[in-house]
Amino acid sequence: MKKIILTGDRPTGNLHLGHYVGSLKNRVKLQDEGEFDEMYVFIADTQALTDNFNNPKKVRDSVLGVVLDYLSVGLDPSKVTIFIQSMISALPELTMYYMNLVTLARLERNPTVKSEIKQKEFGSSIPVGFLNYPISQTADITAFDATIVPVGDDQLPMLEQAREIVRSFNNIYGETLVEPKAMIPDNEVCRRLPGTDGKAKMSKSLGNCIYLKDDSETVKKKVMSMYTDPNHLRVEDPGNTKDNPVFIYLEALSTDEHFKKYLPEYKNLDELKSHYEKGGLGDVKVKRFLYDVIEDTLRPIREKRKYYEENVDLVYNILKEGSKKANEKANSTLKRVKKAMLIDYFD
Numbered sequence: 015m016k017k018i019i020l021t022g023d024r025p026t027g028n029l030h031l032g033h034y035v036g037s038l039k040n041r042v043k044l045q046d047e048g049e050f051d052e053m054y055v056f057i058a059d060t061q062a063l064t065d066n067f068n069n070p071k072k073v074r075d076s077v078l079g080v081v082l083d084y085l086s087v088g089l090d091p092s093k094v095t096i097f098i099q100s101m102i103s104a105l106p107e108l109t110m111y112y113m114n115l116v117t118l119a120r121l122e123r124n125p126t127v128k129s130e131i132k133q134k135e136f137g138s139s140i141p142v143g144f145l146n147y148p149i150s151q152t153a154d155i156t157a158f159d160a161t162i163v164p165v166g167d168d169q170l171p172m173l174e175q176a177r178e179i180v181r182s183f184n185n186i187y188g189e190t191l192v193e194p195k196a197m198i199p200d201n202e203v204c205r206r207l208p209g210t211d212g213k214a215k216m217s218k219s220l221g222n223c224i225y226l227k228d229d230s231e232t233v234k235k236k237v238m239s240m241y242t243d244p245n246h247l248r249v250e251d252p253g254n255t256k257d258n259p260v261f262i263y264l265e266a267l268s269t270d271e272h273f274k275k276y277l278p279e280y281k282n283l284d285e286l287k288s289h290y291e292k293g294g295l296g297d298v299k300v301k302r303f304l305y306d307v308i309e310d311t312l313r314p315i316r317e318k319r320k321y322y323e324e325n326v327d328l329v330y331n332i333l334k335e336g337s338k339k340a341n342e343k344a345n346s347t348l349k350r351v352k353k354a355m356l357i358d359y360f361d
Contacts, residue, residue, distance in 0.1 A: 015192070019044060020160035022056035022099070025076035026066060029083040030223035031308070032207035032216035035266040036166050036199060042088040044164075053094045054158050054340060055084060060099045060106075061150060064143035065134055081329055083226050086319035091332045097340035098333060099154065104344035108153035108351060113146070115182040116175075121145050125171045133219075152176040156191045157344040164197040166206060168215075187354040207266060208259045212241030224308065226315055233312065237305045242297045249296040255287045260297070260304055268307045276306040 021041060023029060029038065045053060057080050062073045077098065084096060099105065121127060127148065131140055143150075155163055155176050165173055173196050180193045206215055209222025216223050224236050242260050246253035255261040261283075270282050280286045286303075289295045322329050352358045 015161065016051040016159065017049065017162065018052045018054070018158060018160050018192075019050050019162045019164065019197075020054045020056070020155055020158050020194075021164045022054075022058050022154070023080055024058045024062040025073055025080045026062050027072075027076055027218040028079045028225045028227050030216055030218065030225045031263070031267075031311075032223065033083075034087065034226060034311070035207055037164055038083070038087045038089075040164060040199060041094075045088075045090060045093050048093075050162070052158070054097065054160070054343075055089060055094050056097050056099050056154070056340070057081065058099045058154070061147060064141055064147060067141065067143070078326070078329065079227070081333060082319055082322050085322050085329065085332070086226065086315045088318070091336065095336045095339050096332060097336040101337040102157065102341055102344045104157055104341070104348040105150070105153045107348060108157055108344075109146070109150045111351065111355065112149045112152050112179050112183070115179050115186075116149055118145075120175070120178075121148060124148055124175055126168055127172075129168070148172050148175040149179065152179045155194050156180060157347045158340070159192045159343075159347065160194050161192055162197050163194045164199075167198070168206065170196060170198075183351075183354075187351075190350060190354040208262055210236055210240045210259060212257075212259055226312065227319060228312070229316075230309060233308055234305055237301050237308065238298075240301060240304075242301075246290075246297060250293050252293040253290045253295070253297075255290055260300055261287060261290070263304055264300075264307065267311055268304075272303075272307050272310065277303050 021037060023033065023037075041053075041055065044050060057077055059073050059077060062076075063070065066073050081096065085091075089096065122145070127145065131144070134144075136144070151172055152175070155173075163173055163176075173194065177193055180191045183191050184193075209216045209220055210224065211220070211222040213220060213222055224233060228236070237260075240260055243254040243258050245251065264283055264286070268283055273280050273282055273286075277286070280289070286295070286300070290300065349358070349361075353361065
C-alpha cells in the first residue's frame with residue numbers, strides 16, 4: 015500500500031505561527047524527507063463556507079493568502095499536490111454516500127463539533143453543512159486514499175469519526191476505503207500554541223495571532239504587548255513559565271543556536287526558565303529574545319512570499335495544475351466506491 019498524506023487549512027484569513035509550528039513546518043519536513051509516495055495539501059474553501067456562507071468574498075480573498083503562506087514556508091509544488099477543495103467534484107458525492115453511515119446523534123456528540131458550535135455561538139441555528147463537517151472531512155481523506163493525516167489534539171475526534179465511517183463502509187460494501195491514522199506533532203507545545211493574549215489557542219477569529227505575513231514592526235508590537243505572568247510585577251519577583259505564552263512560544267520555536275546568537279549568557283531555554291522562576295529576570299528581556307527568535311523564523315518566509323506576490327500568475331497556475339491532478343485521483347476513488355455500492359450502472 016502506498017504511503018499517502020493529506021492535510022489542509024480553511025481559507026478564513028492568513029495563516030499564523032500556530033499553523034506554522036503545529037503543521038506547516040512539519041509538512042515541509044515530511045515533503046523533504048521523501049518517505050511518502052504522495053502528499054496532498056488542500057485549501058478547504060467548501061468547509062470554510064459552512065460558517066461563512068454569507069461572506070463568500072472573505073473565503074475567496076483568503077484562498078490566495080493561504081497559498082502564498084504554503085509556498086512561502088517552503089512547500090514545493092513539484093513534490094506536493096496543492097489544490098482547492100471546491101474544484102474536486104467527487105468530494106460532495108462521496109459525502110452524500112457517507113451520510114447514510116452516520117447518525118445525527120453521533121455527529122452532535124463529536125467533541126470538536128460541539129466545541130466549535132459553542133465558540134461560533136450558533137445556538138439552535140446550526141447550519142447542516144457545519145454539522146456535516148466530519149462526514150465531509152472523511153470524503154476529503156478517503157478520496158485520496160490517505161494513510162496518514164497530520165492533526166492537532168483538537169482534531170483527533172474528527173479523525174476518529176472518519177475512521178468509524180471507513181470501517182462502516184468497508185463492513186457493508188467490502189474492503190474499499192483506506193482507514194487513515196493520525197500524525198500528531200512530537201513537541202506537545204506545538205499542538206496548541208496559545209494566543210498572544212494568553213487565551214487557550216491562537217485564533218484568527220480572536221485576533222490574537224502573529225501572522226506569517228506580519229512585517230517586523232508588527233511582530234515587535236505584538237510580542238512586546240504579549241500576556242505573561244500577571245503576578246510577575248517586578249524583576250525580582252519569581253515568575254511562572256508553565257502558563258506563560260512567551261515561554262511557550264520559546265519552547266516551540268527557540269533552539270540552542272538562538273541562545274548563542276542572541277542571549278549567550280544562557281546555554282538554553284532551561285537555564286532561562288530557571289532564572290525567571292527564581293526571580294531576577296524581567297519580561298522585557300525575555301520578550302526581546304522571543305522577538306529575535308520569531309524574526310529569524312519569519313525573515314526567510316517573508317522573502318519567499320515577496321517573490322510569489324510578484325508572480326501571482328505562477329501561483330494560480332500551481333493551483334490549477336494541482337486541482338487537475340487531485341481531480342483525477344478523487345474520481346478514481348469515486349469510481350471504486352460506486353462499484354462497491356453497485357451503482358456503477360454503465361461501466
